[in-house]
Every structure is written in structure tokens, then in C-alpha cells.
Amino acid sequence: MIRIGIYGLGKISRRVIQGVLSSNNACLYAVCSSSIEKANIFKKEYQAEKAYDNYERMLEDRNLDLVYICTPNYLHTKHIQIALSYRKHVVCEKPMCVSTKELNDCFDYAKRQNCFLMEAHKTVFTPLNQKLFEMISNEEFGEIKSIDAQYATRLTEQISDWHFSRPGSGCMFDIGVYPICYANRMAKSSIFRVSRFQDEALIEYENGCVAHIATSWDVDMENTAHIYGTKGSVSCKNFWKNTEAAVNGSKITVVQESDFTGEIEHACTCIENGMIESPVMSRKASLEILKVIGV
Amino acid sequence: MIRIGIYGLGKISRRVIQGVLSSNNACLYAVCSSSIEKANIFKKEYQAEKAYDNYERMLEDRNLDLVYICTPNYLHTKHIQIALSYRKHVVCEKPMCVSTKELNDCFDYAKRQNCFLMEAHKTVFTPLNQKLFEMISNEEFGEIKSIDAQYATRLTEQISDWHFSRPGSGCMFDIGVYPICYANRMAKSSIFRVSRFQDEALIEYENGCVAHIATSWDVDMENTAHIYGTKGSVSCKNFWKNTEAAVNGSKITVVQESDFTGEIEHACTCIENGMIESPVMSRKASLEILKVIGV
Structure with missing residues (x-):
């Protein structure tokens, strides 16, 4: 079981958590928000093991395998890089990055850290x-x-x-x-x-x-x-x-139990098999999306 | 009543004729095909006054007001220009012309001859x-x-x-x-x-x-x-x-009686009002279509 920590407890995070709870190879390990009150509410509601109000404290937790980033778009790159610096696997909400350069920097860094990195596009995994x-x-x-x-x-x-x-x-x-x-x-x-x-x-x-x-x-x-x-x-x-x-x-x-389950199970299966990139939602697939947006 | 001659008796011409027969300001005056047998069949079937097997013979007919051209696309420009040379009003099946230059040449010539010219786009007139x-x-x-x-x-x-x-x-x-x-x-x-x-x-x-x-x-x-x-x-x-x-x-x-009636009534109303260009299906509207096709 891949132990997942959710960073950012906005609207989308509840649906991601449902996907984690329905998956067969992941468990909700931690939740993290700038507000410890909010984190504790989520911890209790979804029976996570840990609640954090500091991202780096969560990343220091040796039991954590994967960070699922649900923060606002413009912060994704920063939060991906911090997670990778702690050698945590990362799934990041779309858009993972807001430019081709940022995206390549993140995948290059993930490779150097030997960590799995994937943009969260549930659509292709339903x-x-x-x-x-x-x-x-x-x-x-x-x-x-x-x-x-x-x-x-x-x-x-x-x-x-x-x-x-x-x-x-x-x-x-x-x-x-x-x-x-x-x-x-x-x-x-x-x-x-x-x-x-x-x-x-x-x-x-x-x-x-x-x-x-x-x-x-x-x-x-x-x-x-x-x-x-x-x-x-x-x-x-x-x-x-x-x-x-x-x-x-x-x-x-x-x-289908949750529209997020397929995506989460896919990421966890990749990690269990020692992969650092999804064959489906690969770096190239993420780059092709940015090509359409034009950034 | 605008007296219409149909040139080209293929599949589309039957539907055009239905449109003419349902209109309140046009009548089917003549039909013209390279085959007099075919022309006679149409004449009898739709009770046209005249059947021709020669385009210029039909155009010489002083009772004819408007030619509706139903020939293959690559012949449209030629057939429009012949009709205009006889000072007949023209409605031509789409695509009226296959290039911007041809289209402008036809509208310029219609203007010189003081004749009405319109591309037949029934769609905007239903x-x-x-x-x-x-x-x-x-x-x-x-x-x-x-x-x-x-x-x-x-x-x-x-x-x-x-x-x-x-x-x-x-x-x-x-x-x-x-x-x-x-x-x-x-x-x-x-x-x-x-x-x-x-x-x-x-x-x-x-x-x-x-x-x-x-x-x-x-x-x-x-x-x-x-x-x-x-x-x-x-x-x-x-x-x-x-x-x-x-x-x-x-x-x-x-x-709606026929999907062609609106278009035919519109063209005939323009002619009855002394116009040489439709305010709806104008030269500009035809040029804009070619702009999308890219010719």
C-alpha cells in the first residue's frame, strides 16, 4: 500500500481523498493545510493517520510515500520541487506546471531524485x-x-x-x-x-x-x-x-466507485513497479497538453 | 413573377425546381441540359414552358429572366459569364466559384452588365x-x-x-x-x-x-x-x-414547403427591387466562405 499525503485541502481534495479511499493499493496517510484546524477536521473525517500544518514537516515523515498536491496552480512547481527534495513521489493536480520550461525542470529533477512524478488527469484513467x-x-x-x-x-x-x-x-x-x-x-x-x-x-x-x-x-x-x-x-x-x-x-x-480511483491506482502501481514516469500520463503527455494551451 | 431557367439537370436540380414551384414570386420557365430527351422529361414532369439542349439558345430567349446554374462546380464560372453576357440574372449553385479571383471577376462582370448574381446557399434562407x-x-x-x-x-x-x-x-x-x-x-x-x-x-x-x-x-x-x-x-x-x-x-x-423556397424568393425579391446583389448572400458573404476553404 502506498501511503499518501494530501497537500492543500480545498474543494478538489475531498474528491481526491474519496479516490484514495476506494483504491486497492493506496491509503490516506496524512493531510496537510496551513490551518491545523482544517487538517484535523480532514484527519478525523477521513481517518488519516496524521494531520500537518507545515508542508516540510509532513515531508520529513519517513512513512509518507507519495504527496498528492492540491494547491493553487501557480504554486505547483514550487511544491513539486520541495516534495522531490525530500525524495517523495509526487502526483500533482492539473495543470501540473504553467510552462514547458517549468514542466521539464520538474521532470528532470524527479529523474535526478529517482522519484515518480505524474500530472493528475483522472479523465484518461476512468x-x-x-x-x-x-x-x-x-x-x-x-x-x-x-x-x-x-x-x-x-x-x-x-x-x-x-x-x-x-x-x-x-x-x-x-x-x-x-x-x-x-x-x-x-x-x-x-x-x-x-x-x-x-x-x-x-x-x-x-x-x-x-x-x-x-x-x-x-x-x-x-x-x-x-x-x-x-x-x-x-x-x-x-x-x-x-x-x-x-x-x-x-x-x-x-x-466506477470514484472518478479519481483509476488515476490513483495507476500512479501507485507505477511506483510499486519502480517506475518514475507513467507510461500513460508521461512527461510527453503533459507537454502535449501545454502545446495546445500554448505555453 | 421572375421566369427561371434551370441549367444542368442533375440530382440537385429537382430540389431546386421544387423550391421554384413553391415560391410566390418565381415560375419555372425553362429547363436546359445537353440531352434534349432529359430536358423534355423535365419540361413535362414540372410543366416548364421550354426545354433546351443548348445553353446559349436558352439564353437568347427574351422571356427568360434568371438562370439557375446546377452544373458541376468547375464549370460554374464559365456558365455564369456566358449567362451574364446575355444580360440574364444568375443564381449559381455553391460553390459558385472555386477561387477568390474567379468570384471577384464574376461579381465585377455582373455589375458591368447590371445583372443580379448570387451564390445559392439555401441554408441561410430556410x-x-x-x-x-x-x-x-x-x-x-x-x-x-x-x-x-x-x-x-x-x-x-x-x-x-x-x-x-x-x-x-x-x-x-x-x-x-x-x-x-x-x-x-x-x-x-x-x-x-x-x-x-x-x-x-x-x-x-x-x-x-x-x-x-x-x-x-x-x-x-x-x-x-x-x-x-x-x-x-x-x-x-x-x-x-x-x-x-x-x-x-x-x-x-x-x-416550410421546400428548403429551397426561401433562397429563390429572396433572389427574386432582390431582382424585383432592382438590386444586383443580395444583402444577405452578398459578394462579401461568398468571399468569406472561400476564406475558410482557403482558396
Whole structure:
């Protein structure tokens, strides 16, 4: 069992913790926030072994294997590097870094420290999307020619200031990374070229597939992903967490406890096998996402 | 009543004729094909006054007001110019021309001859799309931020050689012009920039709206248009001919006899009012379509 410490106890951390609690090779070991009161509430609520109000104190804990970073985007690089300096494995919420340079620096450092590092993109690890990827790999839809994925929602609730004003802010870095990551995965190819106009992008892959991704905080969209192949197609609403999709017009369903479990189990399996990089959510995969965002 | 002569009696011409027969200000006057047998069949079937097997003979007919050109794309420019030389008004099937230069040459010539010239894009003249345009103009959906329209169908039946091998061939010039024309119209703005990757394009308009258009002969798509505004949205399957759409999730319907009637009535009204260019499907609107195709 990989012992996980969560750093940053905002909204997303509760969902990550559910994923940890549902996984078969990870346990929630510690929680850490600048507020010890908050950390203690989480410790009690989720029965973690430790609560910390200081990041480095948590990292000094020899029982901790992996830090899952849930802090604001602009702090990710700093927090990854501190964790790596303590030789802890790291999974970091998306966007892991806000520039190609930062991203390469982090992966280079992880390699030197012989630590596992992965950007947390649950979308590619949900049971449904793993199944769809397998079907695509088996050419069940023929050649994939076109992908369209969007995640847009009109902002009705307050979100933090850093979503608007810090490096790694803006819609594309927030809900936009879901369709990007999904399209890049399902296309099964490297990016050949990309055009980004505002919060939409058109991507052409080296294998000839073309993807369109759209995101917005100004409008509500259908938030459906479409994959079009020469022999069939997939349609899936809320593709980043869904357990059912229309495959050639017929519904398929999968079992899923938490949409984060697949990602966490994958990271832990990699670590158990002595890997320092995921073969799925690799450095290259993270770089390809930044290529679409254009940073 | 504007007396119309149809030149080219292929598959599309039957639908155009239905549009003429349903219109309130046009009548089917003549039909013309290289085969007099075919022309006579059409004359009898649709009760045209004249059947011709020679284009210039038809154009010499003083009773003819307007030529509707339904010949293959690569012949359009030639056939427009011959008609204009006889001072006949012209509506030409899309793509009217296969390059910006040809298009400007045709509109310049029409102006010199004082004749009406319009590219036949029924899509923007269907009752539904006229209604949606009016709703957009009245800002019923707030600011239009994003449009997505596609028309793709896996080719299962034989289509003519010129669809593959002549200027103006290819999917983008065929079913691709429907989503392009639709997006350009509904965006209510000039194009600021465009990226085309294979048979898909991303368009940014000067007003900030972004549109994605997709077309294909290799895959089946949903063929649905989406218009997303800050206060609401539209979704419409087969948007180039449909009589119903989902507006903010509720169905609206319109009456329509033929999907070509709106276009024909519009052209004839322009002519009756002494205009030589449509204010809707203008030279500029045709140029904007070619801008997306990239010719």
C-alpha cells in the first residue's frame, strides 16, 4: 500500500481523498493545510493517520510515500520541487506546471531524485475511458478521423482570485485541460500542429486525426465528447467522469466507485513497479497538453 | 413573377425546381441540359414552358429572366459569364466559384452588365434559420461566443468523378460549405482569422465569436449545429434543411414547403427591387466562405 499525503485541502481534495479511499493499493496517510484546524477536521473525517500544518514537516515523515498536491496552480512547481527534495513521489493536480520550461525542470529533477512524478488527469484513467481507449486501440471504430470535446460552464459561483490573475489562470488551464487531455489520449498520436483561438483549439495529429476542443466560463455547452472513426463512433456527455457512453448508438456502462480511483491506482502501481514516469500520463503527455494551451 | 431557367439537370436540380414551384414570386420557365430527351422529361414532369439542349439558345430567349446554374462546380464560372453576357440574372449553385479571383471577376462582370448574381446557399434562407438569425439579432441568446456546425457523411454511394478531381472538388467544397455558410451568418461578423486542418476549420470573428466547422466523406457525424450565447443556446440537427431546433432546451418549429423556397424568393425579391446583389448572400458573404476553404 502506498501511503499518501494530501497537500492543500480545498474543494478538489475531498474528491481526491474519496479516490484514495476506494483504491486497492493506496491509503490516506496524512493531510496537510496551513490551518491545523482544517487538517484535523480532514484527519478525523477521513481517518488519516496524521494531520500537518507545515508542508516540510509532513515531508520529513519517513512513512509518507507519495504527496498528492492540491494547491493553487501557480504554486505547483514550487511544491513539486520541495516534495522531490525530500525524495517523495509526487502526483500533482492539473495543470501540473504553467510552462514547458517549468514542466521539464520538474521532470528532470524527479529523474535526478529517482522519484515518480505524474500530472493528475483522472479523465484518461476512468474505467469508461480506459475501455474506450482499448476499443480504439483494437480498431473497433476503424481509423479515428475526428474528435470533438468540450467542457464549458457559465460561471455562476465565485471562484478564487488565482483562477483569474496568476500564472496558470484562465479557463483553458482550468476546465479546458479535460477536453485537451482526452483528445490527445484518444487520438493516439503526437500533435502535428495546433491553432488556438481564444478558448478553443483545433489540433491536427501526426496520424491525420483532427480534434476540436472548446472551453468557456461565459457559456454553457453540451459538454459532450464525440469520437468519429471510419467504422463507428462514440458519444459521451461529461466525458471526464461518466460511466456510460453511446457506442455506435448503443449504450455501454462501466462500474466506477470514484472518478479519481483509476488515476490513483495507476500512479501507485507505477511506483510499486519502480517506475518514475507513467507510461500513460508521461512527461510527453503533459507537454502535449501545454502545446495546445500554448505555453 | 421572375421566369427561371434551370441549367444542368442533375440530382440537385429537382430540389431546386421544387423550391421554384413553391415560391410566390418565381415560375419555372425553362429547363436546359445537353440531352434534349432529359430536358423534355423535365419540361413535362414540372410543366416548364421550354426545354433546351443548348445553353446559349436558352439564353437568347427574351422571356427568360434568371438562370439557375446546377452544373458541376468547375464549370460554374464559365456558365455564369456566358449567362451574364446575355444580360440574364444568375443564381449559381455553391460553390459558385472555386477561387477568390474567379468570384471577384464574376461579381465585377455582373455589375458591368447590371445583372443580379448570387451564390445559392439555401441554408441561410430556410424559415428556421431566418428565425434563428432574427433571434440572434435581437440578442435573445446574449452575446454569441461559440458556434459549432458539422456536416459529414461516410460516402456509400458513387458520386461523380468531378467531386474528386477538378477545381472545386473535395468534401470542403461539397457538404463543407453548409456549416461554413451557417457559421458565418450566425456569427454576424467578418472573419478575423481562420485555421483549416484537413476538412475542419476554426474561425475567429472580429466580434470575438469562435466557430468550429467540420466536414467529412470518411465518417458519419451527428451533423448538429450548436450556437452558444451568454444567455442561451440553440441546437439543431441537419441545420441546413431542418424545420425544428432546440432553443434553450425547448423545441421550436417553423413551416416550410421546400428548403429551397426561401433562397429563390429572396433572389427574386432582390431582382424585383432592382438590386444586383443580395444583402444577405452578398459578394462579401461568398468571399468569406472561400476564406475558410482557403482558396
